[in-house]
Amino acid sequence: MKNSMKKFLGLFIVSTLIFVLAACSTKESSGNTDNSGDKDYPSKPVTLIVPAAAGGGTDTTARALVASAEKFLGKSIGVVNKTGGSGSVGMTEGANAKPDGYTVSMVFVELTMFEHLGLSPLTHNDFKPIALINLDPAALTVPADAPYDTVEEFIAYAKENPGLKIGNAGTGSIWHIAAEIVGAEAGIELNHVPFEGAAPAVTALVGGHVDAVTVSPAEVKTQLDAGNLKTLAVMSDERSNIIPDVPTFSEAGLEVSNIGTWRGLTVPKDTPDDIVATLEAAFMKAAEQEEFTSFMENSGLGIQLKSSNEFQQFMDENYELFGKMIKDLDLH
Amino acid sequence: MMSLLTEGLANALQWQVLLVIIIGLLIGISIGSLPGLTSTMGVALILPVTFGMEAVSGILLLVGVYFGSVYGGSLTAILINTPGTPASAATALDGFALAKRGLANKALTVSTIASTIGGLLSVIVLILVAPQLANFALKFSAPESFALALFGLSIVSSISGKSMSKGLIAGLIGLLIATIGLDPIGGFPRFTFDSMDLMTGVNFIPVMIGLFAASEAFHSMENLFSSRQVAMKVEKIKLKWQEFKMLIGTMLRSSGIGTFIGMIPGAGADISAFVAYNEAKRFSKNKEEFGKGALKGVAAPEAANNSVTGGAMIPLLTLGIPGDAVTAVLLGALMVQGLQPGPMLFETNGPIVYTLFVGMLLANVFMLFIGLAGIRLFTKVLLIPKAVLIPMIIVLCVVGSYSLGNNYFDVVVMFVAGVIGYFLKKFEFPASPIILGLILGPMMESNFRRSLVMSEGDISIFFTRPITVVLLTIAIITLFTPIFKAVLQNKRNGKGELL
Numbered sequence: 001m002k003n004s005m006k007k008f009l010g011l012f013i014v015s016t017l018i019f020v021l022a023a024c025s026t027k028e029s030s031g032n033t034d035n036s037g038d039k040d041y042p043s044k045p046v047t048l049i050v051p052a053a054a055g056g057g058t059d060t061t062a063r064a065l066v067a068s069a070e071k072f073l074g075k076s077i078g079v080v081n082k083t084g085g086s087g088s089v090g091m092t093e094g095a096n097a098k099p100d101g102y103t104v105s106m107v108f109v110e111l112t113m114f115e116h117l118g119l120s121p122l123t124h125n126d127f128k129p130i131a132l133i134n135l136d137p138a139a140l141t142v143p144a145d146a147p148y149d150t151v152e153e154f155i156a157y158a159k160e161n162p163g164l165k166i167g168n169a170g171t172g173s174i175w176h177i178a179a180e181i182v183g184a185e186a187g188i189e190l191n192h193v194p195f196e197g198a199a200p201a202v203t204a205l206v207g208g209h210v211d212a213v214t215v216s217p218a219e220v221k222t223q224l225d226a227g228n229l230k231t232l233a234v235m236s237d238e239r240s241n242i243i244p245d246v247p248t249f250s251e252a253g254l255e256v257s258n259i260g261t262w263r264g265l266t267v268p269k270d271t272p273d274d275i276v277a278t279l280e281a282a283f284m285k286a287a288e289q290e291e292f293t294s295f296m297e298n299s300g301l302g303i304q305l306k307s308s309n310e311f312q313q314f315m316d317e318n319y320e321l322f323g324k325m326i327k328d329l330d331l332h
Numbered sequence: 333m334m335s336l337l338t339e340g341l342a343n344a345l346q347w348q349v350l351l352v353i354i355i356g357l358l359i360g361i362s363i364g365s366l367p368g369l370t371s372t373m374g375v376a377l378i379l380p381v382t383f384g385m386e387a388v389s390g391i392l393l394l395v396g397v398y399f400g401s402v403y404g405g406s407l408t409a410i411l412i413n414t415p416g417t418p419a420s421a422a423t424a425l426d427g428f429a430l431a432k433r434g435l436a437n438k439a440l441t442v443s444t445i446a447s448t449i450g451g452l453l454s455v456i457v458l459i460l461v462a463p464q465l466a467n468f469a470l471k472f473s474a475p476e477s478f479a480l481a482l483f484g485l486s487i488v489s490s491i492s493g494k495s496m497s498k499g500l501i502a503g504l505i506g507l508l509i510a511t512i513g514l515d516p517i518g519g520f521p522r523f524t525f526d527s528m529d530l531m532t533g534v535n536f537i538p539v540m541i542g543l544f545a546a547s548e549a550f551h552s553m554e555n556l557f558s559s560r561q562v563a564m565k566v567e568k569i570k571l572k573w574q575e576f577k578m579l580i581g582t583m584l585r586s587s588g589i590g591t592f593i594g595m596i597p598g599a600g601a602d603i604s605a606f607v608a609y610n611e612a613k614r615f616s617k618n619k620e621e622f623g624k625g626a627l628k629g630v631a632a633p634e635a636a637n638n639s640v641t642g643g644a645m646i647p648l649l650t651l652g653i654p655g656d657a658v659t660a661v662l663l664g665a666l667m668v669q670g671l672q673p674g675p676m677l678f679e680t681n682g683p684i685v686y687t688l689f690v691g692m693l694l695a696n697v698f699m700l701f702i703g704l705a706g707i708r709l710f711t712k713v714l715l716i717p718k719a720v721l722i723p724m725i726i727v728l729c730v731v732g733s734y735s736l737g738n739n740y741f742d743v744v745v746m747f748v749a750g751v752i753g754y755f756l757k758k759f760e761f762p763a764s765p766i767i768l769g770l771i772l773g774p775m776m777e778s779n780f781r782r783s784l785v786m787s788e789g790d791i792s793i794f795f796t797r798p799i800t801v802v803l804l805t806i807a808i809i810t811l812f813t814p815i816f817k818a819v820l821q822n823k824r825n826g827k828g829e830l831l
Contacts, residue, residue, distance in 0.1 A: 053657075055372060055373075056660070059376065064383070081738060170516075171517060171519035192785075193782060194785070196516065202653075222672060
């Protein structure tokens with residue numbers, strides 16, 4: 001009895017380990033086999049590197065998109081989370097992968113900022129774009145009971161009370177830059193308080209420990225619906241479809257650059273164009289499916305589709321813009 | 333509320349729902365017991381599965397994984413001195429000591445019962461007084477979090493083992509490692525040597541796996557071929573009613589601590605377990621037993637880390653504020669199901685909320701039965717010969733640290749920590765203070781500096797806020813009491829040696 005139990009247990013553990021190892025190895029092996037299969041691409045599963053932790057906004061967006069894209073690509077797509085270096089670790093690996101279309105990388109706005117911030121030499125020019133999927137603008141959000149209801153009143157109040165505390169998602173983060181721009185354009189003195197990400201900054205705003213935040217509508221949506229916070233304006237050309245009642249900054253009388261976070265898909269820069277076209281078609285179609293759009297809507301995330309060429313141009317513009325801003329704001 | 337609860341009970345008592353909870357718990361316990369796979373990762377990996385499910389079943393599946401994984405971490409902590417999750421690092425102190433004495437059965441029984449009691453009590457608090465508590469949790473800003481972190485660090489003195497100076501040195505090593513990476517306020521790289529891997533700092537989970545598991549494996553290798561190798565024995569000694577009665581006070585206190593820390597944004601299961609351990613020792617009459625296999629040393633951290641689960645749900649459900657990484661994932665899950673957490677949730681979706689409450693209570697009860705039934709199976713791990721177990725542990729260490737972020741650098745960190753841990757063990761330096769320093773260092777530093785940014789450099793922000801003052805006072809008392817005692821003792825004994 002005892003012996004058979006031991007055997008069973010040993011077998012159980014060994015099989016578990018094999019399973020775990022196998023699970024790891026399939027993720028790895030898909031980038032390094034033969035190169036000849038271009039004609040019938042894709043002939044094997046595709047790996048999607050997500051340079052962010054499992055469970056976050058970037059990760060859930062990737063997984064929802066993958067679920068919808070697999071049927072258009074005709075092969076399964078495995079998501080691998082590679083964290084570290086504010087995303088630069090995963091993105092660098094994606095840029096250095098074999099350019100055969102079997103390793104796709106999710107990239108986000110920080111890709112056009114790394115070099116300017118001195119965090120990594122990696123830029124968008126190390127990739128070939130597939131498509132832009134999501135874009136969320138920065139939004140100036142304050143407590144619901146704050147004594148100002150418009151951007152104008154906010155600026156007037158900030159001029160009388162210099163040093164309003166404005167929470168951001170970390171020094172050099174996209175939301176920090178957004179807040180700096182608002183301060184510079186409006187000519188007001190703000191006290192920038194960095195947090196470890198957007199969620200703790202929003203929590204501090206709800207608790208009344210800071211006076212405003214400049215994060216995306218998705219990150220404050222719950223609190224807007226609960227009536228704890230109100231958004232004064234969004235930093236984009238068009239109103240956000242998540243909070244359509246909120247004006248843009250230019251409607252509110254303050255011209256600021258468009259600042260927002262975005263997420264898109266890329267492949268290494270030497271990937272053949274016909275493979276990029278295949279991927280572009282599959283992911284663009286996937287992003288239009290009802291299952292994906294309803295996921296994004298429920299999560300408060302904005303969908304913005306841009307084709308490969310448009311995405312390239314968009315990243316070029318971002319890269320220039322952030323280069324100038326980071327220099328002007330002396331964040332380097 | 334009673335009618336809503338009965339309605340919730342009726343909704344929850346469907347076989348599909350019950351099955352989903354049990355499946356969630358089993359997945360959670362497996363994930364929790366594997367070092368490197370954290371609660372957050374478990375919940376995040378199961379999340380996409382729930383998109384296609386009904387709201388109640390989907391959320392309860394995740395709740396099951398969450399609860400199970402917090403409990404599961406204690407199994408490996410007790411059996412092989414390898415905390416499956418950071419929340420069980422405190423459990424390993426006395427749990428493994430008990431296992432070495434052949435009392436693994438008893439330690440696992442205590443951990444299972446304490447986990448269940450902690451979980452149940454926290455859910456009951458959640459049901460009864462969530463809105464009132466949530467508003468208190470919101471009062472926690474940077475100065476309060478700094479004071480809490482400092483209080484947590486003061487615990488170093490009680491987990492130091494034999495020598496307090498060695499414990500303090502270990503704690504400082506942890507704090508020093510925590511300074512590596514981008515500085516949390518200014519974004520300036522510190523000790524990164526232009527390495528991208530060091531940019532975000534040294535992840536404390538591979539360090540923990542290395543210090544506890546890998547070093548233990550290296551240590552056991554020494555005696556592998558020596559003739560005096562003794563197999564671990566598992567005695568069939570059950571927990572006596574008398575012993576259980578002694579633990580009730582500890583479990584209740586620890587559940588309170590866990591629920592409280594759970595609802596505070598930014599503080600979670602790992603901190604609560606250490607704090608509860610410290611308080612159990614503070615209130616105990618036999619302080620010298622701690623570290624050598626005190627049942628209270630297992631009951632306290634386990635009740636505390638499981639009661640964090642209910643506590644963390646308080647701000648999540650009533651305010652829509654996720655206090656930690658796990659609840660952030662749960663927030664996403666709720667939103668995808670069209671359930672908007674916040675004050676309106678209870679009004680618009682009352683029946684669903686109370687079904688979730690009943691489901692959480694049931695999850696804790698099932699955990700008790702699964703845990704107790706599994707003990708016989710779990711303890712078989714100890715009967716595996718060392719020559720087979722050690723390679724398996726090392727494989728698990730590698731897989732665990734790699735799977736954290738699919739990053740080889742974490743594996744390197746784990747091995748380096750393992751080698752350092754081996755020598756620390758040789759020279760009798762305790763490993764837990766390093767973990768404590770690594771967990772609390774960043775929390776303390778960033779909140780200290782954030783407080784000063786908020787107050788524009790005015791240090792009085794730490795002395796004018798009541799919660800901050802209370803926590804800072806307790807921290808100072810906790811840190812210095814043992815030192816004062818040692819000084820007094822020495823004076824009385826006429827010995828000149830300090831510490």
